Amino acid sequence: xxxxxxxxxxxxxxxxxxxxxxxxxxxxxxxxxxxxxxxxxxxxxxxxxxxxxxxxxxxxxxxxxxxxxxxxxxxxxxxxxxxxxxxxxxxxxxxxxxxxxxxxxxxxxxxxxxxxxxxxxxxxxxxxxxxxxxxxxxxxxxxxxxxxxxxxxxxxxxxxxxxxxxxxxxxxxxxxxxxxxxxxxxxxxxxxxxxxxxxxxxxxxxxxxxxxxxxxxxxxxxxxxxxxxxxxxxxxxxxxxxxxxxxxxxxxxxxxxxxxxxxxxxxxxxxxxxxxxxxxxxxxxxxxxxxxxxxxxxxxxxxxxxxxxxxxxxxxxxxxxxxxxxxxxxxxxxxxxxxxxxxxxxxxxxxxxxxxxxxxxxxxxxxx
Amino acid sequence: xxxxxxxxxxxxxxxxxxxxxxxxxxxxxxxxxxxxxxxxxxxxxxxxxxxxxxxxxxxxxxxxxxxxxxxxxxxxxxxxxxxxxxxxxxxxxxxxxxxxxxxxxxxxxxxxxxxxxxxxxxxxxxxxxxxxxxxxxxxxxxxxxxxxxxxxxxxxxxxxxxxxxxxxxxxxxxxxxxxxxxxxxxxxxxxxxxxxxxxxxxxxxxxxxxxxxxxxxxxxxxxxxxxxxxxxxxxxxxxxxxxxxxxxxxxxxxxxxxxxxxxxxxxxxxxxxxxxxxxxxxxxxxxxxxxxxxxxxxxxxxxxxxxxxxx
Numbered sequence: 001x002x003x004x005x006x007x008x009x010x011x012x013x014x015x016x017x018x019x020x021x022x023x024x025x026x027x028x029x030x031x032x033x034x035x036x037x038x039x040x041x042x043x044x045x046x047x048x049x050x051x052x053x054x055x056x057x058x059x060x061x062x063x064x065x066x067x068x069x070x071x072x073x074x075x076x077x078x079x080x081x082x083x084x085x086x087x088x089x090x091x092x093x094x095x096x097x098x099x100x101x102x103x104x105x106x107x108x109x110x111x112x113x114x115x116x117x118x119x120x121x122x123x124x125x126x127x128x129x130x131x132x133x134x135x136x137x138x139x140x141x142x143x144x145x146x147x148x149x150x151x152x153x154x155x156x157x158x159x160x161x162x163x164x165x166x167x168x169x170x171x172x173x174x175x176x177x178x179x180x181x182x183x184x185x186x187x188x189x190x191x192x193x194x195x196x197x198x199x200x201x202x203x204x205x206x207x208x209x210x211x212x213x214x215x216x217x218x219x220x221x222x223x224x225x226x227x228x229x230x231x232x233x234x235x236x237x238x239x240x241x242x243x244x245x246x247x248x249x250x251x252x253x254x255x256x257x258x259x260x261x262x263x264x265x266x267x268x269x270x271x272x273x274x275x276x277x278x279x280x281x282x283x284x285x286x287x288x289x290x291x292x293x294x295x296x297x298x299x300x301x302x303x304x305x306x307x308x309x310x311x312x313x314x315x316x317x318x319x320x321x322x323x324x325x326x327x328x329x330x331x332x333x334x335x336x337x338x339x340x341x342x343x344x345x346x347x348x349x350x351x352x353x354x355x356x357x358x359x360x361x362x363x364x365x366x367x368x
Numbered sequence: 369x370x371x372x373x374x375x376x377x378x379x380x381x382x383x384x385x386x387x388x389x390x391x392x393x394x395x396x397x398x399x400x401x402x403x404x405x406x407x408x409x410x411x412x413x414x415x416x417x418x419x420x421x422x423x424x425x426x427x428x429x430x431x432x433x434x435x436x437x438x439x440x441x442x443x444x445x446x447x448x449x450x451x452x453x454x455x456x457x458x459x460x461x462x463x464x465x466x467x468x469x470x471x472x473x474x475x476x477x478x479x480x481x482x483x484x485x486x487x488x489x490x491x492x493x494x495x496x497x498x499x500x501x502x503x504x505x506x507x508x509x510x511x512x513x514x515x516x517x518x519x520x521x522x523x524x525x526x527x528x529x530x531x532x533x534x535x536x537x538x539x540x541x542x543x544x545x546x547x548x549x550x551x552x553x554x555x556x557x558x559x560x561x562x563x564x565x566x567x568x569x570x571x572x573x574x575x576x577x578x579x580x581x582x583x584x585x586x587x588x589x590x591x592x593x594x595x596x597x598x599x600x601x602x603x604x605x606x607x608x609x610x611x612x613x614x615x616x617x618x619x620x621x622x623x624x625x626x627x628x629x630x631x632x633x634x635x636x637x638x639x640x641x642x643x644x645x646x647x648x649x650x651x652x653x654x655x656x657x658x659x660x661x662x663x664x665x666x667x668x669x670x671x672x673x674x675x676x677x678x679x
Contacts, residue, residue: 295508348504
């Protein structure tokens, strides 16, 4: 069947078999070594990826890898995390170091300045027209480089942007922690025990849910001193509600299953059933929910910083950088562009990653 | 159904009471005092405390507060506009905020619907890709990113529209805030319309309708859209929340004299009375809207009503 006819004798020109004797026919055909092997050697075991029995996680991994957007987001987030750690140490400035004479310097980078971008010049628009100015040249600072420029107090924006990214990432980690500690436990307990416990716990959630979280968070921060601690507290106050709802719904789906009943019959206590029997089976939706609460938390922090309730000066967060850059963004747009881009990238990537994870972990939810 | 509505209203009322209590208690524990002026002598402060009723016990002040709230009297501003009743401060601002909010919702819903429908009808075309990109961007990026980009490119560079709010050119100066505010709505509505319309177009009853000879517009409006639009109501709640939060920042960016920017300046200048009054107004708006949305679900889609009952 795999018999190959030599090229010099194409199949169409071979006379029909019955007009020739067997020897004659065979003499015209040569066999080659690989004639009796499968054409695709690597496919010796033919497994259809769609129907192979695989573990849920392996399946999810395959689906996740196919999602280009999610992979790109993951790479991007890893890059931003690395930059947040090493970025502030990459030049000689400190985030709170003020050099008043070097205020409002446009971005300037050593290599790129040759190409006319990042060369430290900016266009000033006045009523008489616009002109190009370069503070590095006019102030005699040919050896100074502010990669992202400097702000109105002469602080290096490169360092401050990455310090701000650290705060956003701290908030991201915090959001995960809140979800897993408060939201998850609350939802599991409420869903598993049901009855009166569930009734009371759900009424509490309903009431908390109908208070706009904007109000809670703002008022909390008014009472407490603005700072990282009060932002942490504010996020803890409202961050766990979504997670508790998902966790409860998932537990309700599983708790009547036979294997839970079996475990109970064997004498397992509630604690063991919740954490050893139910929890491992609902990881998918929980991870998705956690991922979605990250951009939400980052946004909340940036929002608070924007209206002036963020980390106090001289600390910087992306929100407070955007807020202060906004004051003079028409004359010095570079002050707002970099924090805004980092912020946008963070939000976009975490959202796309969460989307990708949801599609991978729960294919039924796709496109919702 | 009646029982469900009754329960929802009861919960809303309890929430409102709790909010008032919390707001009032917060008012007591705020750092600093409204009379943060070093020039004031203790006697003057005492006189002023008496004038504003701050010398009475907490409980009496609470009941006074609730009574005043019910009468629509939020007290006077201490800092922003000394001695001006908050009601007067709000009178000019509320219509502006509501106007822009309403414009944003309408614009967002219309554009989102059009985009979603086009994407579903031309599935896997460039329109579909455009719709996906817009919905990912709109859902992910905070509204002030759009606002600042618009303000810079359209308002400052091109100078097509006024950069800052100008009362004399209401419509022109409300365009940019409207677009920035509505991006989230556009994105969410487009995404949901697309998904649910695709699902409906794929269903058996659409095939039946088509094979009966119904064509074109009738098929789309009478058969597809009716069912496709129901799920969109479920995303109304997050839209409302986003609009309310977005309005604070957007109003600040475009210096719109609305309640959002008033809230921000009240927070920044420690004007408690104004902050609390606005927090109360926002909460009432939020609770009423959530209640309406929840009841709407029940009326439009019987399935939701039944599952809620079973809860």
